[in-house]
Amino acid sequence: MAKLQSVFNMRHLLVLSLALNVSLILRILYDGTHQDLFFFYNHHQGQTSNLHKPRLLISSSSSSSFSNSSSSTCKDHHQQPPININNNKNRVINLDHGDPRVYEEFWKELGEKTTITIPGWQSMSYFSDVSNKVCWFLEPELAKEVVRLHGVVGNAVTEDRHIIVGTGSSQLFLAALYALSPTDSPEPISVVSASPYYSSYPSMTDYQKSGLYKWGGDAEKFEKSGPYIELVTSPNNPDGCVRRSVLNRTEGLLVYDLAYYWPHYTPISSPADHDLTLFTLSKTTGHAGMRIGWALVKDKEVAKKMTKFIELNTIGVSKDSQLRAAKVLRAVSDSCELQGDGESFFKFSHKLMSNRWKQLREAVHRSNGLFSVPTFSPSFCTFFNQNLEPHPAFVWLKCEGNVEDCERFLKGHNILTRSGKHFGVSQQYVRISMLDTHENFMHFLDRLSTINSR
Numbered sequence: 395m396a397k398l399q400s401v402f403n404m405r406h407l408l409v410l411s412l413a414l415n416v417s418l419i420l421r422i423l424y425d426g427t428h429q430d431l432f433f434f435y436n437h438h439q440g441q442t443s444n445l446h447k448p449r450l451l452i453s454s455s456s457s458s459s460f461s462n463s464s465s466s467t468c469k470d471h472h473q474q475p476p477i478n479i480n481n482n483k484n485r486v487i488n489l490d491h492g493d494p495r496v497y498e499e500f501w502k503e504l505g506e507k508t509t510i511t512i513p514g515w516q517s518m519s520y521f522s523d524v525s526n527k528v529c530w531f532l533e534p535e536l537a538k539e540v541v542r543l544h545g546v547v548g549n550a551v552t553e554d555r556h557i558i559v560g561t562g563s564s565q566l567f568l569a570a571l572y573a574l575s576p577t578d579s580p581e582p583i584s585v586v587s588a589s590p591y592y593s594s595y596p597s598m599t600d601y602q603k604s605g606l607y608k609w610g611g612d613a614e615k616f617e618k619s620g621p622y623i624e625l626v627t628s629p630n631n632p633d634g635c636v637r638r639s640v641l642n643r644t645e646g647l648l649v650y651d652l653a654y655y656w657p658h659y660t661p662i663s664s665p666a667d668h669d670l671t672l673f674t675l676s677k678t679t680g681h682a683g684m685r686i687g688w689a690l691v692k693d694k695e696v697a698k699k700m701t702k703f704i705e706l707n708t709i710g711v712s713k714d715s716q717l718r719a720a721k722v723l724r725a726v727s728d729s730c731e732l733q734g735d736g737e738s739f740f741k742f743s744h745k746l747m748s749n750r751w752k753q754l755r756e757a758v759h760r761s762n763g764l765f766s767v768p769t770f771s772p773s774f775c776t777f778f779n780q781n782l783e784p785h786p787a788f789v790w791l792k793c794e795g796n797v798e799d800c801e802r803f804l805k806g807h808n809i810l811t812r813s814g815k816h817f818g819v820s821q822q823y824v825r826i827s828m829l830d831t832h833e834n835f836m837h838f839l840d841r842l843s844t845i846n847s848r
C-alpha cells in the first residue's frame with residue numbers, strides 16, 4: 395500500500411511539474427504577444443487589421459544594422475532606446491503626415507526646464523496686451539522670444555515687422571489670404587504656387603468657397619493677367635528645394651511660408667526679408683500640438699486685417715499655448731547662447747536629421763534602382779558657420795521603372811505615404827515624412843530595404 399502511495403505521489407509530482415512548465419511557457423508566449431499588440435496599437439491607431447493575429451516577437455538579424463547603437467551620432471545622453479525590429483510585414487508604417495515626433499528625446503532630456511504651471515485664476519481674460527494696437531491677443535512674452543530666436547538663428551528680419559500670432563501657421567495662412575484679397579474685385583483673386591506645392595494649399599484655399607480668393611493651381615502655368623497671390627514655400631514641402639517666387643509680376647502679392655527655414659533642415663543663407671512671412675512652432679521645435687504659429691508682416695494695414703480675421707475666427711489665440719510656446723522658444727535660444735554642458739537644440743536636431751538622411755540614402759541604394767531621392771548640394775550656413783547639406787523634413791521619393799502609382803505600390807508593402815498627385819505632379823512620386831518617431835523610422839528603413847528590383 396505504502397509502495398502504491400509513493401508511486402501515486404511521484405506521478406502526481408510529475409504531472410504537476412509538467413503543468414507548471416506548460417503554464418510558464420504559455421505565459422511567456424502570452425506576454426510577448428500582448429506587448430506586440432500594445433506596440434502595434436499605440437503606433438497605428440485606427441488601423442487595427444493586425445490586432446486579431448497574435449504572434450511572437452522575434453528580432454530579425456537583417457534588422458540589426460538599423461539598431462540604434464550602430465547608427466546614432468548624437469551625444470550619449472540623447473541616445474534612443476534600442477528598437478526590436480521584427481520584420482513583420484503586416485505592421486503598417488504610416489508616414490503620410492508630417493507629425494514631428496522626432497525631437498521628443500531632446501525635450502524629455504530638458505525635463506522641467508520647459509514645464510510651466512498656470513494657476514486657475516491666470517490667463518482668464520481674452521486680452522493679452524491692450525497696448526499692442528495691431529495684435530491685442532499676442533502675449534508680450536511670446537513676441538519677445540520670437541524676436542530673440544530669429545536674432546539668434548539669423549533666419550528672419552524682425553525689425554519694423556508686426557508679429558501676428560495664430561493657431562498654427564495654418565490659421566495665419568487663411569488670415570493672410572483674407573488680408574491680401576481685394577474687397578472690390580468682381581471675381582476672387584487667384585492663389586498659386588509652383589508644383590510640387592504643399593498639398594494642403596488647394597484644399598485650404600477652396601474649402602469655404604470664398605468669394606475673395608480661389609485656388610489657381612501651378613504658378614508656372616498661371617497665365618491670367620491681373621492680381622494674384624503666390625505662395626512661396628522655402629525650403630519646399632514636399633521636395634526640400636530652396637525656392638523663390640516664379641512669377642515676378644508687378645501685380646503679384648507674395649506669402650512666404652518658411653516653416654522649414656531652420657538650421658536642422660536647411661543651411662541658413664541670410665535673414666529672410668519679405669513683406670509677409672509665416673513660421674510655425676510645429677516644425678521649429680516639433681511642438682505641433684501647441685498649435686502656435688507667427689507671421690512677420692511689414693504693412694500695418696495687412697497686419698491689422700490678419701488680426702481681424704483671427705478675431706472673427708477664434709477671438710484670439712490660446713494664452714496657455716502662447717505662454718508655453720514662449721518658454722520652449724526661450725529654452726531653444728538659451729541652448730544656443732548659454733550652451734553649458736548641454737547640446738544646443740539645433741545641433742541635436744541637425745545631427746539627428748543628418749543621421750536619418752544618411753540611413754535613408756543607404757536603404758534607397760539597396761533598392762537597386764527601384765527608388766530614387768533628390769540630391770542636394772552643400773551651401774554655407776551662417777548659423778553653423780560651415781558648408782552643410784540640407785536635410786529636408788520629407789523625402790520626395792520617386793518609384794523608377796514600371797511602377798506608375800508609387801503610393802499604391804508602397805501601400806502594398808504596408809507603407810503609407812502621400813501621392814505626388816496631391817502636390818500637383820505625377821503619381822510616380824510620393825512624400826514620406828522624416829519626422830516620425832524613432833521606432834517608426836527604423837521600421838520604415840527596414841521595410842524599404844527588403845523591397846528591391848531583383
Ligand SMILES: Cc1ncc(COP(=O)(O)O)c(C=O)c1O
Binds near residue numbers: 492563565673687
Ligand atoms: C509648408 C507648411 N506650412 C504650414 C504647415 C502647417 O503648420 P501648422 O502646424 O503651424 O498649422 C505645414 C505643416 O505640415 C507645412 O508643411
